Amino acid sequence: MDNSLIDTLRQALKQSPDNVALRLSLAHVLFENHRYDEAEQEYKTGLSHAPGDVNLKSGLAEVFYAQGKFSAALVICEELVNARQGTAQTYLVYARALHQREEYPEAAAMYARARELNPDISDQYLESLVAAKSKQAAEKPELSPEYTTGDPGGRFVPYHERPSISFADVGGMDNLKDEIRLKIIHPLTNPEIYAAYGKKIGGGILMYGPPGCGKTYLARAAAGEVKATFISVSISDVLDMYTGQSERNLHDIFENARENTPSVLFFDEVDALGASRRDMRQSASRQVINQFLAELDGIDSGNEGVLILAATNAPWHLDSAFRRPGRFDRIIFVPPPDEAARAAILEVLLKDKPAGDVDIPALAKRTRDFSGADLNALLDLAVEGKLREALKTRKPEPLSTKCLMKVIKTIKPTTRGWFTTAKNYALYANENGLYNDILDYLRIK
Numbered sequence: 001m002d003n004s005l006i007d008t009l010r011q012a013l014k015q016s017p018d019n020v021a022l023r024l025s026l027a028h029v030l031f032e033n034h035r036y037d038e039a040e041q042e043y044k045t046g047l048s049h050a051p052g053d054v055n056l057k058s059g060l061a062e063v064f065y066a067q068g069k070f071s072a073a074l075v076i077c078e079e080l081v082n083a084r085q086g087t088a089q090t091y092l093v094y095a096r097a098l099h100q101r102e103e104y105p106e107a108a109a110m111y112a113r114a115r116e117l118n119p120d121i122s123d124q125y126l127e128s129l130v131a132a133k134s135k136q137a138a139e140k141p142e143l144s145p146e147y148t149t150g151d152p153g154g155r156f157v158p159y160h161e162r163p164s165i166s167f168a169d170v171g172g173m174d175n176l177k178d179e180i181r182l183k184i185i186h187p188l189t190n191p192e193i194y195a196a197y198g199k200k201i202g203g204g205i206l207m208y209g210p211p212g213c214g215k216t217y218l219a220r221a222a223a224g225e226v227k228a229t230f231i232s233v234s235i236s237d238v239l240d241m242y243t244g245q246s247e248r249n250l251h252d253i254f255e256n257a258r259e260n261t262p263s264v265l266f267f268d269e270v271d272a273l274g275a276s277r278r279d280m281r282q283s284a285s286r287q288v289i290n291q292f293l294a295e296l297d298g299i300d301s302g303n304e305g306v307l308i309l310a311a312t313n314a315p316w317h318l319d320s321a322f323r324r325p326g327r328f329d330r331i332i333f334v335p336p337p338d339e340a341a342r343a344a345i346l347e348v349l350l351k352d353k354p355a356g357d358v359d360i361p362a363l364a365k366r367t368r369d370f371s372g373a374d375l376n377a378l379l380d381l382a383v384e385g386k387l388r389e390a391l392k393t394r395k396p397e398p399l400s401t402k403c404l405m406k407v408i409k410t411i412k413p414t415t416r417g418w419f420t421t422a423k424n425y426a427l428y429a430n431e432n433g434l435y436n437d438i439l440d441y442l443r444i445k
């Protein structure tokens with residue numbers, strides 16, 4: 001035990017509490033003696049005097065790791081690495097914490113980086129992990145270029161399609177269709193009219209609402225409506241832990257949309273970019289958000305011919321910078337379909353199903369709170385039931401109102417859970433009436 005050394009250092013620190021080097025030595029000795037709680041305290045006190053100190057931060061990450069607080073360790077390591085301040089030790093702790101999280105490829109990459117910075121570093125577990133990983137890589141077949149994502153060094157190629165559906169295939173949602181026409185379709189098809197009014201083209205529409213209510217479907221239909229390339233990007237696929245790689249991925253995606261105009265660039269789960277996520281490690285860094293905003297603003301290259309749409313189930317996780325003019329300045333609530341919309345959706349969905357004389361208005365009445373996806377499930381279940389019967393009776397019967405009504409009783413609409421959460425935000429975090437639409441929908445005034 002280095003008790004006397006520890007006492008001496010403590011005495012010295014009493015005299016000069018803001019001596020960072022001294023504090024670092026004390027924390028280090030405490031750590032070496034497995035006195036982790038005290039070490040944590042010293043690192044934190046040190047950081048209160050010198051908030052940016054890399055060695056203190058790195059030390060704190062190491063203590064957290066030793067205490068089994070892996071998430072906390074990861075957050076610090078990620079911050080240091082993103083700021084390009086990671087030392088060999090930082091990368092080593094990072095690799096170990098990732099290993100604990102069973103994120104093996106990332107752990108191997110971080111370990112390799114630690115060894116690059118300091119060849120003396122060695123960790124038996126991580127060593128065997130790296131060996132296993134390179135063996136796996138040698139055996140893995142090449143992915144098709146359409147689906148490769150975030151390969152460091154290579155370009156990020158997002159998912160592309162030319163949708164065959166258009167607004168006619170979308171039941172109801174008339175307000176939303178109008179909004180999309182006015183804001184992003186007409187500027188594309190009649191640029192001269194917009195120019196005549198001096199209206200700047202740009203910005204996008206953010207859709208939010210409960211799952212399965214047609215956000216993704218509507219975005220695809222918008223692309224089909226103008227015969228544009230539909231580029232769909234899930235934000236979590238873009239986020240990459242390699243320093244700077246997420247930013248490059250985002251840039252590649254926007255470039256890709258600019259090269260394929262007219263295009264609809266659709267960002268799903270944009271809330272993954274939110275700064276206030278509970279699991280901090282999953283959320284994007286400030287740099288990534290800034291890169292996204294800069295691309296959105298079209299700062300270097302302009303976004304003519306690129307329609308930008310985004311969707312989220314959790315708009316409250318989004319940074320308010322997203323809502324500035326010229327960005328997502330239209331935020332639209334996509335509610336569960338109302339009765340008329342449900343009828344329209346059922347009409348669309350029944351088109352390619354074996355249906356007899358089905359009373360669509362009656363079904364629409366009985367499916368309150370059903371999302372589009374729930375209605376889809378309803379028909380699937382009904383078809384399955386008929387199929388089972390037909391196998392027995394050898395007499396295929398079309399879908400009927402009666403059998404559909406029976407299935408309705410067995411389905412619990414999936415939108416209700418979402419409203420429980422949304423209601424709280426609408427009641428208690430409703431800045432500038434942002435979520436008034438939710439309150440209106442729930443008839444809360």
Ligand SMILES: Nc1ncnc2c1ncn2[C@@H]1O[C@H](COP(=O)(O)OP(=O)(O)OP(=O)(O)O)[C@@H](O)[C@H]1O
Pocket residue numbers: 169170171172173209210211212213214215216217218311312313337344345348371372373374376
């Ligand atoms: N208005 C609609 N007209 C026709 N079909 C619809 C409509 N709304 C939803 N659907 C059907 O419901 C399915 C689910 O909708 P979609 O995937 O677009 O929901 P979402 O809002 O994007 O959900 P999530 O938030 O879970 O991503 C669609 O594939 C489509 O078949």
Ligand SMILES: [Mg+2]
Pocket residue numbers: 215216217268311
């Ligand atoms: Mg979706």
